[in-house]
Amino acid sequence: MRHVAVIGSGPAGYYTAEACQKIFGEEVRVDILDRLPVPYGLIRFGVAPDHQSIKAVSRRYEAVALSDNVRFVGNVCVGRDVTIGELQDLYDAVVLATGAPKDRPLEIPGGNLPGVVGSAEFVGWYNGHPEFAGLEPRLNGPGAVIVGNGNVALDVARILAKTQQEFAGSDIVAHALEQLNRSAIRHITILGRRGPHEIAMTPKELGELGHLERAAPRVDPVDLPEDGADALLEPGMRKSVGHLRDFAANPVAKPVIIEFDFFAMPVAIEGDGKVDRVIVERTVLDDQLRSHGTGERYSVDCSLVVSCIGYSTPPIEGVPYEHGRGRFASDEGRILPGLYCVGWARRGPTGTIGTNRPDGYMIAEKIAEDIGADSGKAGRPGLDALLAERGVEIVTFRDWQKIEQAEVLRAREGAPREKFIAIEEMIRAKG
Incomplete structure (x- = not known):
């Protein structure tokens, strides 16, 4: 079994998970971590609210998230709750799909x-x-x-x-x-x-x-x-x-x-x-x-x-970074052995949502080239034990579906949802 951790649940993260499924089949477990309790990153918080047709791509990500070998792990902040080094010890590959959420x-x-x-x-x-x-x-x-x-x-x-x-x-x-x-x-x-x-x-x-x-x-x-x-x-x-x-x-x-x-x-x-x-x-x-x-x-x-002059990817301690370009330093997505970046975190804030699909597949292919057979790393069970020890309350995709249902129920007339704007509200809504 190969274990892959993807940091960030936006388009680049989900396309990378989808690609890993296609390449490794049932021989992979992918955990998609996000610091917020809700998934989809740029789709939820970047796409204009009056462009609902663009947001519909999230249904594709939902199909990936509900499959047996991909898991959403929300409300987990890398750097605060778990370090990159700890994730590298637990997973065969760690992929930074954190986007570029910081204003230039x-x-x-x-x-x-x-x-x-x-x-x-x-x-x-x-x-x-x-x-x-x-x-x-x-x-x-x-x-x-x-x-x-x-x-x-x-x-x-x-x-x-x-x-x-x-x-x-x-x-x-x-x-x-x-x-x-x-x-x-x-x-x-x-x-x-x-x-x-x-x-x-x-x-x-x-x-x-x-x-x-x-x-x-x-x-x-x-x-x-x-x-x-x-x-x-x-x-x-x-x-x-x-x-x-x-x-x-x-x-x-x-x-x-x-x-x-x-x-x-x-x-x-x-x-x-x-x-x-x-x-x-x-x-x-x-x-x-x-x-x-x-x-x-x-x-x-x-x-x-x-x-509106552009965005940059926030640096992460211990990860090589290109300060002039506002992105992680990599060789076509390879940062260090077992550590990769994808999407805007790799390219900078360029391209459309769809541009992240071939990018995700490219990184998944590099992972397949770099990792061999079962390494014996702990993967998902190891992460769960570590987060439980630190008292971190994770949010799963099933939990997110409860949050989403609550947002739909509280929507004004004609609107698809009324989003919760506080993390505490999101956590309460999952029950």
Whole structure:
């Protein structure tokens, strides 16, 4: 029997477990550990609450979790309840699938003023992550600035702009919905240091902005390249830029404006003890498409700044780490003998949810190459004995199903669930 421990129950973790099942068959036992009592990581806490179709992939992970040789072990924090070294002693392979849940800092003057939040915090707030449920973002002013030109920036803008009725069918948590309903924000500025051809926004997410009830996107035609230049783009990017061209050519008057400000980078955030404005500098691109400030500056008034400039993987004591790239140091996923990383913890925060599937299978194949026959390691029974000795109350997948059922029962009308936002509530709900 081979014993594999996967740290993290998001897409990368479950795809790795699925791959181990395919490769080893009945000769493997996989334990998926998570510091929270609930599974699915990015699916639960990262995907926008109004994108329920994307969240449906969790049903695939559920099938893996309910199989005989895979187990979810929730409410176990690696580093606090058990160390990496102890797991390596117990398992033939330990796979770090911890994702990249930490915001990259916005390193400009004023970047720590009240009212500046990272996208991991803001997204965690409206998705009910226990660490960020009490965030209370500053929605009391008419202006908000979003820094970044990726899909997360679009998610944040869309959530800020929607009416309460437009959240029907979503699983946005009640406290966020209530605060958004009272929001005074009427002008949302999306800052991008490069131009329309350099965005990392997909057509579907961009197109959604054109169908909001009370909000309309605005693009300055001056920022757009000549039409013929679009022919050099990949089809998906060409479609995305096409949406921007439509927004520029057909401006719509609505109470809330979502303004794309291209060739613009924040250089400072100012305010009297809180965010009042962002100082922005115009940029130009060189031949390598790198942005450079021109010296031309202006200010954008706002009470809220959401930084969507990327994520990093938190380091773990004793595990080699690339500080410059914010991920574990590895040779194509191999960190040390018996220790691996997968998904964003290996690649950095790139790719879609589906990108983690081939990544998981690649790591499982490396594990198969590296470990031999039955090593005699204790595996699951050894972990259970260690956690019991330390008084750690684990949450199984069956326990999670009870938590999920309780969330469904407490949902507002039309919503799929109302998430528990405190770990203690989750533990109580499992009975």
